[in-house]
Amino acid sequence: MNTTNSITPREKDYSQWYLEVIDAAQLAENAPVRGCMVIRPYGYALWENMQKALDGQFKALGVKNAYFPLFIPLSFFQREAEHVEGFAKECAVVTHHRLKNGIDGKLEPDGELEEPLVVRPTSETIMYEVFSKWIKSYRDLPLLINQWANIVRWELRPRLFLRSMEFLWQEGHTVHATQAEAQAEAEQMIKVYAKFCEEYLSIPVVTGRKSDCERFAGADITYTIEAMTQDKKAIQAGTSHLLGQNFAKPFKIKFLDEQGKEQHGWQTSWGVSTRLIGALIMAHSDDKGLVLPPKIAPVPVVVTTIQKKQIDPELSKAARQIKLELTKKISGVIELDDSNERPGEKFYKWEKQGVPLRVELGPKDLAQQSAMVARRDTGTKEVVKLTQLAEYCQKLLAQIQTELLAKALKFRQANTHPVNEYSKFKESLENKGGFIQAHWCGSAKCEEQIKAETKATTRCYPLDNPQEDGQCIYCGQPSTQRIIFAKAY
C-alpha cells in the first residue's frame, strides 16, 4: 500500500492514515478471505504482550483458563431470546462436513449436517451448557473461567483490528452464589481492563455503564471502557457484563446452597479483543507512523550505528555491547541495527514501527564514549555517556509511559464538553467532536432519534458520575445525570 517514506497525514484523511500506519508498521493486512485479517508477526507480538499482562492478572484473581468448542449447535444458541436476536444476523454457519467434486470439476459442499452449527460469535451458550454439569453445590462456586480464542462475527464493513469477521479475544465467564458477588465481579473486571489500558497502553478510559440500547444481548448491565481517538471519536475498548440469571435459567445452572436449597447461579462475562490494537494505534501514533508505550512495545529500544557504506567493526562491536547492557536492565527485545543503510532511512524504519527509544552510535559518539538517545514520541534527542546509558534508557522509558498517558488524558479532557441544548449539541459535535456530556431521559426513542440525526450514540454513564437534575437534551423530560455521547468506531 504505502511503500515510500510518507504516510497520509491525520489531518488530511484520518481513516487512510490509520490504514497506512498499520501497513508501514507491518502490523496486519487484509486477508484474501473477505473481512478477515492476517495479523503479521509485529502485530502478533503486540497481542502476545497484551495477553501476557492480562493473563497474569486474571490468574492472580483465581481465574482459570480452559477451552470450549468453536461450534455451537443452533438449539443452544436459541435458548436466550435477546442473545440470539443480537447475533443471528452476523454469524457464520457450518452446514456440511465434507467436499465432493461437482459436475464442473469444482469442489462443492457435501454431507449435510442434521443440525447446522454456528461458529462462535461469543461462547455464553456453549460454555453454560457445560457449566450446568460442573456446578452442583455452593462449594463449586465461584466458578471463574477464561478462554483465549478466535471469534467470528459477519461484518459488512470490516476494518483492520476495529471490525473484522474473525478476531482474537479473551472471554471470561463466571458463576456466583449471589447477585452481589456477580455484581462485584463484573465491576472488578471492568476496572482490571481500565487499569490495564492506563498502565500498559497509556490509554485513559472512561469506565461506565451502557444504556439499555447499547448493552450486550442477554445482559442486565454492561460495563464498558471508552477511549478517545485522535479524531475525537469514542472507541469501546472492553466490556464486562452482569448477566444476572438470564442464562442460568434456560441453561439450568443450579446449585444447592448452604441450607440445601436449590438456587440458580448469578453470572458475568467479560472480554477484550485485538480491537485493543486498533485503539492503541489511534491513541498515540502520529504522521510518521506507530507510537508505542514502552511497556507493550515488542522492541522498547533499538541500537543503531551511524556509518559509511563500509561497515565499521569497532562501531558494531560497541553497539553489540550496548545492546547487551540494555538487555540486562530492560525487558523486551533490544534490537541491534548496524546495517549500512543511510541513517535517515534506517531511523525511519524503526520510527514507523513505534520503537520508543533509538540509540544512535556514530564514530564521534564512540570516541567520546557517549551515544545519542532519541525519543520516538517527542522526537527529542539527548547525548548520554555510555556508562549511564542503560539506566538513562530505563528511566526514560518509564517517563514516556506516563507522559503518553498524561498527554492522551489532557487531550480527552480538552475534548469533553458539557452541553445543555440540542442545537448546541449538534453544533458542538459537528465543529468540535469529542465526548459530549448531556442529559438524556433514558428512552430508546430519544437515543435512536439523536443517533439518526447526528450519528452520535450514548457511550456510557461514568461510574463516578455526579447526580445532577437536568432535562433530556432531545425531549426535555427530567434526567438525574448526564451521559456521554460521541460518534464512535
Add this chain to the structure above:
Amino acid sequence: MNTTNSITPREKDYSQWYLEVIDAAQLAENAPVRGCMVIRPYGYALWENMQKALDGQFKALGVKNAYFPLFIPLSFFQREAEHVEGFAKECAVVTHHRLKNGIDGKLEPDGELEEPLVVRPTSETIMYEVFSKWIKSYRDLPLLINQWANIVRWELRPRLFLRSMEFLWQEGHTVHATQAEAQAEAEQMIKVYAKFCEEYLSIPVVTGRKSDCERFAGADITYTIEAMTQDKKAIQAGTSHLLGQNFAKPFKIKFLDEQGKEQHGWQTSWGVSTRLIGALIMAHSDDKGLVLPPKIAPVPVVVTTIQKKQIDPELSKAARQIKLELTKKISGVIELDDSNERPGEKFYKWEKQGVPLRVELGPKDLAQQSAMVARRDTGTKEVVKLTQLAEYCQKLLAQIQTELLAKALKFRQANTHPVNEYSKFKESLENKGGFIQAHWCGSAKCEEQIKAETKATTRCYPLDNPQEDGQCIYCGQPSTQRIIFAKAY
C-alpha cells in the same frame, strides 16, 4: 463418569482406563457438540506448559508467531491436488452468513455465500497465498512463521485428545531459498519435537521418515516422532514436512535470487497438537490415575496436612511455611491442602491428578521437624528434615523426570522386535504387540495388504536406521532397510 475412587485397570480395559484417567484428573470431557472436546482448566494448564516450552524454543530459532484466517476459500484449497484429496472428506464447510426464523419458529441458515469457506484443517493454502505477497527477494528468506490455532477435521470416531473434530495445535510454515535449507529445517524441527518429548514429557520417541502412503498430503517427505503407549501401540506425536516446491508453484511463492533470477521457494511445515496430552497420559499413567513428569506438571508438589476433623492451626501454619520454601526453589504452582478430609481421600485426590510429589505433614512429623515425601510414580515414601525439604524435593523432581524417561525407554526397547517372516509377524503382533522391525519392499500394495490383514501400519524408517539387505516380509522383494510396523492410535 467415574465418581468413586476406582479407575478401571489397564489390564481389564485399556480404552476405558484412558477415558477414566482423563475424567478423574479433570483434563477434558466430550462437549455437547458431536466430536468436540472441552479442555478443562487442569488439562489446559498442561497445554499452556507445553506451549510455553515449545514457543520459547521456536523463538530462539528465529521463528515468529502470526495469525491467519480460520476460513479458507474453496478455490485455494483446490490448488494442490494431493492436499485437497487428503482433506476434502473431513472438513467443516461454512455456506451461510446469518440465521433467520423458519416457518416452524426454528432458526435456519440464511444468506448463502457465493463461495463456500472451509474451516481450516491445516493452513498451508491460506498462508502460502499470503506468503507469495510477502516474499520478493532472497533477502526476505528464510521466512519462519508459526501459528498457535484451532483446527477442524471431521472425525468419525472421535476420542478425547487423540482424535477430535476440533483440536489445538501449532503449525510452523517456512520458506527457504534452497532445497538443502528446507531439508535442514524440516529435520531440525522434528528433532526439536523429539527433544521436547524426551526432556519435558519424558516420552522416548522414534524419529523417522514416513512411507509414501503415510506422508502428509502435499509433502515430499514427512518426518515423524512415534511414541509407544502402555498397550504397546504406536502414537504419532508430531510431524515435520518437507514440502519441496509443491505449494510454492501453485501459490506462486517466487523470489529473485542473488543473481537476479526468479526462483520458486522451498518449503516446510511442522506441527504438534493437543494430541501430545493423549500421548502423555498413555506413556506414564497407572491404575490410580494420571502420572505427570515434573517439568510439565501444573502442580509439581502438593503440601498436605494429616489432621483430625478439627483443623490444627499449627499444622496449617507449618504447611504454609513449607509451601513458601518450596515456591522459592521449584517452578510451577505449589499447592497447599490443609483441609480436614481424611488422609486417604485427600491423598487420592492429588494422586489421580498426577502431582509428582506429595509432602505429608502430621503432628508427629511436625514435632520432629520433618515431613514425609511421597512419590506419585513409584509410591515410595521417605522422611525428610524440614530444613532439607526444598532441596530434597528439587533434586527428587529432577530424578523423577529422568527415571520416567528411562522406564518408558526400557519398556519400548523390551517391546520392539525384529521379525523376518510374515507368519511370525502376525504372531508377534497378536501375542506381543509393540513395534516390529521388518523389511518391506516399499510398495503401497504390500503396505495396504498388511494393514488390511493385521491392522498394523508402517510407522517410520528411523533416521539412524542401519542399512541391511533383506526381503519384504509380505512379497519377498528385496529391501535395504527395516521399517517399523505397529498398530497405531
